[in-house]
Amino acid sequence: MSDALLDDARALAQAVVARTGYVLPAVLLYLLYLALRYPDRVPGTVSARLRPQVYAVPNTWPILGNTINVVRLGTAQQFERFLKLTQDAPHHVWRMTVFGPGSVMLLNRPEYIEYMQKTNFTNYDKGQQFRSRFGDLLGTTGIFVADGHVWRQQRKQASHMFSSKAFSTWIRSVVHHELDDVVGLLENLSAPGGAGKLCMTELFFRYTLSSFSKMAFSANLDCLSPDPASLEKPVPFAMAFDGAQGIINKRFVTPAWQFIERFSADGREMRTACRVIRDFGMGIISERIAERQGGEKAPLVEKKSGEADAEQSRKGANKKDGADLLGLFMDLTSDPEELLVVVMNFIIAGRDTTAQSLSWFFFELLANPQHLAVIRAELAEAFGAPEGGIRLEYEQVKMLPYTLACWSEAIRLHPAVPKNGKEVVADDVIVPQGPNPDNLPSIPVFKGEKVGWSDWVMNRLPAVWGEDAAEYNPLRFLERDTEGKWTYVQHSQWKYHVFNGGPRLCLGMNLANYEGLALIAATLPQFDFHWASKAEGQTAEWPLTYLNSVTHPSVPYVLKVTRREA
Numbered sequence: 374m375s376d377a378l379l380d381d382a383r384a385l386a387q388a389v390v391a392r393t394g395y396v397l398p399a400v401l402l403y404l405l406y407l408a409l410r411y412p413d414r415v416p417g418t419v420s421a422r423l424r425p426q427v428y429a430v431p432n433t434w435p436i437l438g439n440t441i442n443v444v445r446l447g448t449a450q451q452f453e454r455f456l457k458l459t460q461d462a463p464h465h466v467w468r469m470t471v472f473g474p475g476s477v478m479l480l481n482r483p484e485y486i487e488y489m490q491k492t493n494f495t496n497y498d499k500g501q502q503f504r505s506r507f508g509d510l511l512g513t514t515g516i517f518v519a520d521g522h523v524w525r526q527q528r529k530q531a532s533h534m535f536s537s538k539a540f541s542t543w544i545r546s547v548v549h550h551e552l553d554d555v556v557g558l559l560e561n562l563s564a565p566g567g568a569g570k571l572c573m574t575e576l577f578f579r580y581t582l583s584s585f586s587k588m589a590f591s592a593n594l595d596c597l598s599p600d601p602a603s604l605e606k607p608v609p610f611a612m613a614f615d616g617a618q619g620i621i622n623k624r625f626v627t628p629a630w631q632f633i634e635r636f637s638a639d640g641r642e643m644r645t646a647c648r649v650i651r652d653f654g655m656g657i658i659s660e661r662i663a664e665r666q667g668g669e670k671a672p673l674v675e676k677k678s679g680e681a682d683a684e685q686s687r688k689g690a691n692k693k694d695g696a697d698l699l700g701l702f703m704d705l706t707s708d709p710e711e712l713l714v715v716v717m718n719f720i721i722a723g724r725d726t727t728a729q730s731l732s733w734f735f736f737e738l739l740a741n742p743q744h745l746a747v748i749r750a751e752l753a754e755a756f757g758a759p760e761g762g763i764r765l766e767y768e769q770v771k772m773l774p775y776t777l778a779c780w781s782e783a784i785r786l787h788p789a790v791p792k793n794g795k796e797v798v799a800d801d802v803i804v805p806q807g808p809n810p811d812n813l814p815s816i817p818v819f820k821g822e823k824v825g826w827s828d829w830v831m832n833r834l835p836a837v838w839g840e841d842a843a844e845y846n847p848l849r850f851l852e853r854d855t856e857g858k859w860t861y862v863q864h865s866q867w868k869y870h871v872f873n874g875g876p877r878l879c880l881g882m883n884l885a886n887y888e889g890l891a892l893i894a895a896t897l898p899q900f901d902f903h904w905a906s907k908a909e910g911q912t913a914e915w916p917l918t919y920l921n922s923v924t925h926p927s928v929p930y931v932l933k934v935t936r937r938e939a
């Protein structure tokens with residue numbers, strides 16, 4: 374460097390110091406140091422060179438890592454982008470660094486997920502990342518966001534709701550009652566003079582919200598009835614809940630979201646939504662507390678002649694089996710705030726997931742109509758054509774292997790929890806579990822890193838599900854027995870991972886399968902459904918796309934409904 378240049382640099386430095394003091398030069402020097410130390414990642418994260426087996430997402434910036442990319446792309450089409458990155462990654466493992474969360478790694482293989490969720494379960498927490506982002510909607514102690522003994526206690530208490538006794542009495546009665554409403558509604562819509570069409574996604578949300586509120590909280594939300602006008606009546610709680618979930622999803626790709634939401638439209642929407650949701654939950658809770666303190670409540674589900682008194686069985690015997698979910702938690706606490714957390718966490722689990730799965734199932738059936746006739750034949754063979762339609766019993770799910778396979782395949786392609794993650798508690802090495810024919814390497818991880826997976830992505834990988842992984846093919850869940858009859862193939866919970874696995878396996882898996890199949894059995898033999906055209910009021914494009922949320926809703930869509938000839 375020439376003397377003249379050195380002189381200029383010295384003069385510039387003196388001028389800066391004279392005008393700003395030493396603060397700005399110190400900050401600039403520090404930034405320069407950080408940029409040199411972290412040329413391709415955010416500060417505090419480890420260099421990609423340490424883990425050659427992990428694909429480092431390109432287009433990184435010094436200090437900012439992949440932040441700009443993540444912010445610019447937002448949540449739109451996120452799973453398609455995740456899939457592309459996973460296909461580019463040699464072992465389906467990739468990592469990016471983002472301002473805020475730090476190092477984020479996705480390991481989209483069953484072999485790695487089993488290690489994190491079972492083999493070394495206690496080293497992979499939901500962590501602060503979940504609690505901070507979900508806290509205003511789901512609290513910080515609910516089953517979805519809690520770890521350790523708080524989670525264990527929530528899980529132990531809730532598991533009593535799903536006893537086989539509950540299924541054969543209370544749960545079954547509620548589902549049958551709701552199905553009477555669903556079928557009554559479809560009959561009215563398809564009758565001469567009826568609208569002949571409906572928003573299916575809305576029907577499914579109402580079916581699962583109404584039934585789950587009854588079975589879990591003994592609350593009648595009055596959001597579903599045979600009267601078609603009931604579908605038009607808004608459910609403010611549900612709208613607020615959907616809006617809040619969309620905003621939470623954005624929080625995962627927005628650095629400093631806590632600060633931004635103080636001033637943004639999303640922040641205002643979230644605060645309003647939380648107030649609506651809170652009032653709704655508190656309404657349910659205060660009614661139940663009052664009920665416990667005195668007065669009897671009218672039964673929610675009218676008895677049909679010859680039917681066991683399910684309401685009595687719920688309230689009856691003092692033992693835990695047979696109580697509803699809220700009652701079980703009220704045995705532990707009478708603090709409304711704690712009970713609110715329970716109500717919120719279970720509504721997201723009990724309403725959204727199953728309703729979304731039904732929406733995707735009906736879409737896949739329209740797209741692959743060859744399976745419809747087989748489902749109808751299976752139902753007819755198992756139950757004939759009873760007057761008023763089929764009302765499935767819980768134990769009868771296993772009589773419908775083909776229908777169950779079609780349902781499972783829809784959830785495989787459209788998992789209700791499409792992505793998930795954990796926080797690494799202590800430095801560890803993730804060792805692929807099982808036979809490992811693809812020679813997957815072990816992956817070192819470091820305390821504080823975020824690790825995760827996307828079932829949506831994993832279920833489209835030929836390495837996991839075969840060459841036709843991305844296609845709707847229920848036969849992957851079926852095989853013929855010695856008599857040539859279909860039997861349902863139960864894949865391992867790490868491969869068919871849509872219900873999670875290990876100690877945090879979905880508590881509602883059997884309930885979801887029962888509710889889904891019960892609706893299918895009650896409706897498909899009696900009604901035909903067809904995609905409505907734009908002129909007929911269609912609101913969605915074909916093929917169906919998904920909405921931005923933490924779960925996996927489809928865009929709302931409209932079907933035409935007609936009664937089938939007997």
Ligand code: HEM
Nearest residue numbers: 528722723726727730789790871872873877879880881885
């Ligand atoms: C097709 C429908 C469903 C699917 C695909 C599904 C899937 C899942 C998944 C992936 C998880 C793990 C979530 C996480 O760790 O963040 C989960 C957890 C859970 N699910 Fe489901 N679920 C469904 C229906 C239900 C229903 C109807 C209930 C009824 C209450 C339910 C209750 C729960 C609970 C309580 C947990 C938390 C378990 C724990 O962390 O210990 N789920 N579910």
